[in-house]
Amino acid sequence: MRDHSNRSAGRPTLEEVAARAGVGRGTVSRVVNGSAQVSPKARKLVQDAIEDLGYVPNRAARALVTQRTDSIALVVFESGERFFAEPFFGRIVQSVSSVLVARNLQMVLMIAQAPEERRQLEGYLTRQHVDGALLLSLHGDDPLPALLEERGVPTVRVGRPVHPEPVSFVDADNRGGARAAVSYLREQGRRCIATITGPMDMAPGVARYQGYRDVVGDGPAAAGDFGEISGAMAMEWLLTNYPQLDAVFAASDMMAAGALRVLRRAGRRVPEDVAVIGFDDSVIARHTDPPLTSVYQPVEQMGQETVRLLLAKLDGEEPVERETVMPTRLILRGSA
Amino acid sequence: MRDHSNRSAGRPTLEEVAARAGVGRGTVSRVVNGSAQVSPKARKLVQDAIEDLGYVPNRAARALVTQRTDSIALVVFESGERFFAEPFFGRIVQSVSSVLVARNLQMVLMIAQAPEERRQLEGYLTRQHVDGALLLSLHGDDPLPALLEERGVPTVRVGRPVHPEPVSFVDADNRGGARAAVSYLREQGRRCIATITGPMDMAPGVARYQGYRDVVGDGPAAAGDFGEISGAMAMEWLLTNYPQLDAVFAASDMMAAGALRVLRRAGRRVPEDVAVIGFDDSVIARHTDPPLTSVYQPVEQMGQETVRLLLAKLDGEEPVERETVMPTRLILRGSA
DNA sequence: TCGGACCGCGGGAGCGCTCTCGGCATTCCG
DNA sequence: CGGAATGCCGAGAGCGCTCCCGCGGTCCGA
Known part of the structure; x- marks a missing residue:
């Protein structure tokens, strides 16, 4: 990001990179997305141009055509009070985050407490906005997982459903x-x-x-x-x-x-x-x-496993629903 | 969301809504965005069509043209351990979330612990990806706030900087x-x-x-x-x-x-x-x-105030940097 | 009666990207 | 040595939206 020798004050576009590298837009796109169909020479040219211009792909433009948003919702159905008090959530969030970052996906955290928030959230959870959803701390027989699945939003929940449901979940034993x-x-x-x-x-x-x-x-x-x-x-x-x-x-x-x-x-x-x-x-x-x-309970592993399940769904398009139960362990201290 | 009588299996587009309502695209857009320049009759028509079709605006398409992403990054610079242990973070996250939801903005949570994560994060925090950033728990003289400001990403931090810095912050006394x-x-x-x-x-x-x-x-x-x-x-x-x-x-x-x-x-x-x-x-x-x-310390108020400051920056385009210090209170219990 | 201000509206242009298709070299085979 | 296969590339089309220009109609003051 040094040479801003282009007309627009904003960030450089793919087109500008192409012009600078002396190639077509397609080639730049291929390089950016790691396609093999590029000659070493052209690749080098493009990479240099990207470097010079400090080019960063525009997420919105990409999303518009690929129909993927590269973001995952992490939804917590919990009152403020419990969310504060229980380290459980922090640990889950943390472990989920680390996996998503490694895959270059953004984590959108949604906390649904009040009924209006809940309603708004339902409207929001669409393929238009997220590629998939992780559901945390659901209460009772919440119809949301089924609704999302129906809408085609891949979903995995942390915690076994009260009644059997055709949605993947990860739980502790x-x-x-x-x-x-x-x-x-x-x-x-x-x-x-x-x-x-x-x-x-x-x-x-x-x-x-x-x-x-x-x-x-x-x-x-x-x-x-x-x-x-x-x-x-x-x-x-x-x-x-x-x-x-x-x-x-x-x-x-x-x-x-x-x-x-x-x-x-x-x-x-x-x-x-x-x-x-x-x-x-x-x-x-x-x-x-x-x-x-x-x-x-192995909270971190649960978080990671949950994301892995979701990503598998996204990638593989395999509509396999899976249940993963992780072992717990008794930690002895003074009280017993 | 009942009548899916359009060719595409996907969600309806603005164009389809317009067709159904018998108006132009522009009018639908105006209704969706709450413009006053629409006759009551047309508005009703459009609203009905939206209702019938279950139309939801495509965020990516909008972002592409408005150059706004409607999402805010909440960045936490903290090792996993502390993030778990300190309820402080949970409470901040929670309070920030509630304000953002009310404004229909999405909260992207980023946790930067490892150096590589940190690097990746720097690449990510661009106007391309977020409209603004909330920085939490910065250490030492982190150059990030300045970098973001320079890039034109509006920023507010929670916690006073160690050395004075031209970035707004909210802190407890x-x-x-x-x-x-x-x-x-x-x-x-x-x-x-x-x-x-x-x-x-x-x-x-x-x-x-x-x-x-x-x-x-x-x-x-x-x-x-x-x-x-x-x-x-x-x-x-x-x-x-x-x-x-x-x-x-x-x-x-x-x-x-x-x-x-x-x-x-x-x-x-x-x-x-x-x-x-x-x-x-x-x-x-x-x-x-x-x-x-x-x-x-009034953590919730601090979270809310921080977002308010950021939103003011976004809306007003006023580059005013402000410092807000909130009062603390001694809670007496048995130990003193 | 007429000109202009104003309101409501339709639709073209274009945001930045990916996808796809066709074209040109180059290579390889019979 | 001719034709097919292959590798690499350029560019048109189009994703769904907002912005803006300009048109027609209405209303008012001159």
């Missing part, structure tokens, strides 16, 4: 992770293991609850919403109704943290009197007192 | 916040107040340190990098060299959390023996033991 956590409690000799569940309109909530049930079958359960307050309230309820409990499996670290607070206030020692295990292995797990034993 | 925290410690009768600083190549690190100096002048200081580990290490060093200290001001909550751990291990009671104050008022501040007194 929530059920297995919960099972491992609760089994561990049992192996430690805990007799009365309770659970604090997540919201039942979200797949992780359901799956973690099922994992718990796989092991205990009939233990006491209280419902939460993944948030801290709800964890505290659930814990209070559990203590009142099942004072004999000696272990708690919470479906999120936030709820576990809330439970920890209540337990301490009630004079129960953790882990001596009551063992506690959370889920997510988030930062706060390392900052509670005692540090929280928690179920780790 | 880091210095004032630090001053308030340290003054509070002094008012509580603390005699020997130490500080754990952030990295000195980042403006918040410097400003919070200055705020501390404004009050104490000659107190003991140890350097950290905003991360927890560094906080713990700094605390160890301080305890060794200044065992008489009875208060610590840490420039981030993470570092304060690390310090808390070390203090407990050293047998110091908080806040009885040593008072601790952090900065950011992040989630973890509520989960340490004891809960952390911390300096709150």
